[in-house]
Amino acid sequence: MVKSKLVPAILIGAVAGAVVSMFDRATREHTVEATKKMKDNVTYYAQNSDELIRLIETKAEQFHSLYLSSQENLNTLLEKADEVKSLPSTVQSMVAETKEAFSKLPN
Numbered sequence: 001m002v003k004s005k006l007v008p009a010i011l012i013g014a015v016a017g018a019v020v021s022m023f024d025r026a027t028r029e030h031t032v033e034a035t036k037k038m039k040d041n042v043t044y045y046a047q048n049s050d051e052l053i054r055l056i057e058t059k060a061e062q063f064h065s066l067y068l069s070s071q072e073n074l075n076t077l078l079e080k081a082d083e084v085k086s087l088p089s090t091v092q093s094m095v096a097e098t099k100e101a102f103s104k105l106p107n
Contacts, residue, residue, distance in 0.1 A: 022028050045052040 022031070
C-alpha cells in the first residue's frame with residue numbers, strides 16, 4: 001500500500017512558511033503580543049471559570065436570538081418572494097386595462 005505524502009508535505013510547508021514569516025520584525029512582535037494575550041486570557045478564565053461559563057451562556061443566547069431573527073427574516077423574504085412572483089401577471093393586467101382605456105378615448 002502506498003503511503004500518501006500529501007499531509008506531511010503540507011505540514012512541512014506550513015512550518016517552513018511560519019519560520020520564514022518570523023524573519024519580519026513586525027510579524028514577530030505581533031505574534032509574541034498575541035501569544036501573551038492568549039496566555040493571559042487562558043490563565044484568567046482558568047482561575048475564573050464561572051465567568052467563562054457566563055460568557056459562553058451569553059454568547060449562546062446571542063447566537064440563539066440571531067438564529068431566531070434570521071429565521072423570521074427568511075420567512076418574511078419568502079413571503080415577499082411569493083408576492084413578487086405574482087406581480088408580473090398583475091402588471092400585465094394593469095397594462096392591458098390601461099391600453100384598453102386609452103384605445104376607447106376619442107382621437
